[in-house]
Structures are given as C-alpha cells and as structure tokens.
Amino acid sequence: MQIFFQTFVNAISVSLIYILFSLGLTLLVGVFGTFVFCIGELFMLATFVTYFIYGQWGLSYGLAFIVAIGVVGLAGLVVERGIFYPMRHRHHLDPALASFGAVMIMQTGALLLWGGMPKGVPPVIGGQITLGTIVFPLERLPIIIGGLLMLFFLMFFVKRTRLGLAIRAVQEDPDAATLQGMNITTLRIVTWAVATSLVAVAGVLMAPVIGIDPFIGGSLLIKGFTVVIFGGLGSVAGATIGGFALGFLDSFGMTYLGTYSYLFGFAIIILVLLLRPQGIMGRS
Numbered sequence: 001m002q003i004f005f006q007t008f009v010n011a012i013s014v015s016l017i018y019i020l021f022s023l024g025l026t027l028l029v030g031v032f033g034t035f036v037f038c039i040g041e042l043f044m045l046a047t048f049v050t051y052f053i054y055g056q057w058g059l060s061y062g063l064a065f066i067v068a069i070g071v072v073g074l075a076g077l078v079v080e081r082g083i084f085y086p087m088r089h090r091h092h093l094d095p096a097l098a099s100f101g102a103v104m105i106m107q108t109g110a111l112l113l114w115g116g117m118p119k120g121v122p123p124v125i126g127g128q129i130t131l132g133t134i135v136f137p138l139e140r141l142p143i144i145i146g147g148l149l150m151l152f153f154l155m156f157f158v159k160r161t162r163l164g165l166a167i168r169a170v171q172e173d174p175d176a177a178t179l180q181g182m183n184i185t186t187l188r189i190v191t192w193a194v195a196t197s198l199v200a201v202a203g204v205l206m207a208p209v210i211g212i213d214p215f216i217g218g219s220l221l222i223k224g225f226t227v228v229i230f231g232g233l234g235s236v237a238g239a240t241i242g243g244f245a246l247g248f249l250d251s252f253g254m255t256y257l258g259t260y261s262y263l264f265g266f267a268i269i270i271l272v273l274l275l276r277p278q279g280i281m282g283r284s
Contacts, residue, residue, distance in 0.1 A: 005134045007255045013140040013209075015247025016147025020202035021220055022227035022239040023154055024195035030171035030234025031191045032084055034092035037099045039224070040217025041106035042072050042196055046203025047121075047212045048114060054207075055121040061142075061204075068200040076196035080189065103217075110214035118211030143205045150201050151240070157194065158236055167191055171234045223250075226265040230272050232279025241280065 021043060028036045049068040053059050079102055087095040123139040130136075158164035169177045170187050178184055210216070227246055231238020246265060253261025272279060 002134055003255065006137065007251050009136060009140055009144075011248045011251035013143040013147070014251055015244045016143060016151065017202050017206050017220075018223055018227055018247050019240050019243030020147060020150055020198045020205075022224045022231070022243050023151075023236060024198035024202075025224045026228045026231070026234055026236065026239045027167070027191050027195045027198075029228060031167060031188060032092075032095070033174075034096045035099070035225070036079075036084075037096065037221065038079060038102040038106060039195070039199055040221035041103055041110075042076055042199050042217070043203045043220055044110060044212075044214060044217040045075060045106070046072050046200040047207040047210075047216060048110065050204045050207035051119050051121050051212050054124075055119070061124050065201065065204050068204045069197050072200035072203070073193055073196045076192045077189070080192045084188070085185075107214050107217075114214065116213060116215075118213045120211060121207045123208045139209055143209070146201060146205045150198060154194070154198065154236070163187075163190055167194075223265060226269055228279075230268050230279060232281040235279060235281040238279050238281030 021039075025036065025039055028039065046068040049071050050061075050064045053064040053067055054061050079099065083098045083102065084095045087098065124142045125138040128135050128137050156164075158168060166177070166182055166187055167190065169180070169182065170184060170191075174184060177187075223246060227239055227242035230245065231240070231242035246268065249264045249268075250261055253264055
C-alpha cells in the first residue's frame with residue numbers, strides 16, 4: 001500500500017509536468033502547423049535558471065519562476081522571430097528542421113557554459129508526512145499545486161478570454177481567422193508567450209526533483225510528442241488526457257516493470273498512428 005500510494009503521488013506530479021510541457025507544444029503545433037523541436041531546450045533553460053537563482057545564489061523560489069518565464073520567453077521570441085517568422089510561407093518541414101538545428105546550438109551552448117555533469121536543486125519543501133504506512137513526500141507538493149494552478153489558468157485562458165478564443169480560431173482555420181480581421185502575427189507571438197510560460201513553469205517545478213544537465217530536454221520532448229500524438233495535434237483536452245495517461249503508465253510501469261516501462265511511450269505512438277492517426281481528441 002505504501003509503495004502504491006507513493007507511486008500514485010509521483011504519477012500525479014509527473015503527469016502534470018507532462019501536461020504543462022505538452023500543452024505548450026500542442027499550442028505551438030496548432031498555430032504554426034509544425035513541430036517545434038527546441039521546446040525541450042527551453043525546458044532545460046528553465047531548470048538551469050532555477051539551479052542558479054534558487055540552488056546556487058540562495059534567492060527565493062518565487063523569483064526563479066519570474067526570471068525563468070522572462071528568460072525562456074525571450075529565448076522563445078528569438079526562435080520565433082529568427083526561425084518561424086521568416087519561414088512562415090515555406091513548407092512546414094523547413095522550420096521544423098531549423099528548430100532541430102536550434103536544439104544542437106542550445107545544447108552545445110549549455111554544455112560549454114555549464115558542463116555535462118548533472119546538477120541538483122534543493123527541495124522547496126523537505127521532509128514527509130506519515131499516515132500509518134502511507135508516506136507523502138512533501139517535495140512533490142509544489143509540483144502538484146503549481147501544475148494544477150497552471151492547468152486551470154490555461155483552461156480559463158483558452159475558453160474564456162478573447163485572446164484564447166482567437167488562438168483557438170487560428171488553430172482551427174488560419175485563413176478564416178485572417179478574413180475575420182485577426183492579426184495572425186500578433187497571435188503567433190501571444191501563443192509563443194503562453195507556450196513558453198507553460199514550459200518555463202514546468203522546468204522550475206521539476207528542477208528540485210531531477211538531475212539537471214544540457215540534455216534533459218530531449219527525453220521530455222519524446223514524452224511531449226507521445227502525449228500530443230495520443231491526444232491529437234493542437235488539442236488542449238487531448239494533451240491533458242494524454243499527459244495523465246502517460247504519467248500514470250510511466251510511474252506505475254517503472255515501479256512494477258522497471259526499465260521495460262520505457263517501451264510504453266513508443267507503443268502508444270505506434271498504436272495510435274495505426275488505429276486513430278488523428279489522436280483520441282483529434283478530428284478525422
């Protein structure tokens with residue numbers, strides 16, 4: 001029971017990280033119509049910001065959120081202006097491949113600046129709560145609270161605000177949105193800002209419970225692709241469902257099956273592409 005409960009708590013926290021990351025990815029895919037490979041490196045950048053501000057310099061964890069959102073947002077804007085905007089009229093593979101080149105540049109830059117050895121960030125809340133045989137690790141609490149708050153914020157943004165509704169309109173039909181007088185260029189920048197904020201928050205929340213290195217974004221990018229393909233390209237609801245599904249599969253699979261659990265993500269991609277290529281929440 002103790003192992004099951006600890007795995008359950010871990011599954012919720014991991015799922016929320018997957019969801020925040022995948023929501024950022026699916027927003028970009030929906031608006032830009034192509035994959036953004038360097039989003040994993042933006043996550044990596046947020047973890048290093050947390051490492052220095054909170055772990056090394058001893059400043060507040062809240063400040064790490066603010067700085068990470070600003071730094072990652074600025075890096076995302078450089079990518080959007082430097083890669084995706086100049087290639088907006090070209091085949092969707094061109095900006096995708098260019099963003100993969102950005103992955104190499106950002107990884108190499110991080111490796112030169114900070115080295116390849118994993119780094120650790122101290123937990124925001126240490127200790128644990130014991131209820132009989134059940135142990136609740138408090139280090140996971142900020143992830144659960146912060147992840148749920150960001151998830152609720154995004155749901156409110158995309159469903160209740162004019163900007164959120166405009167982004168959904170661009171995802172559905174960019175040409176029709178343009179004919180309605182929407183400024184596509186501005187909406188693309190807003191989408192980048194929202195997506196990078198989600199990724200930055202995910203990085204700050206996850207930094208205290210993982211080892212940080214320049215290649216940390218690559219494994220999470222695979223998880224993000226799995227969630228987005230499972231849920232449906234551009235689907236916010238699909239990314240949320242897919243994030244929870246993959247998070248629980250990963251956590252319980254690792255606990256009870258060990259390293260064989262890594263096969264789950266690839267198996268999901270293959271099955272979905274075979275049986276429902278548009279994803280569980282995607283349109284036919």
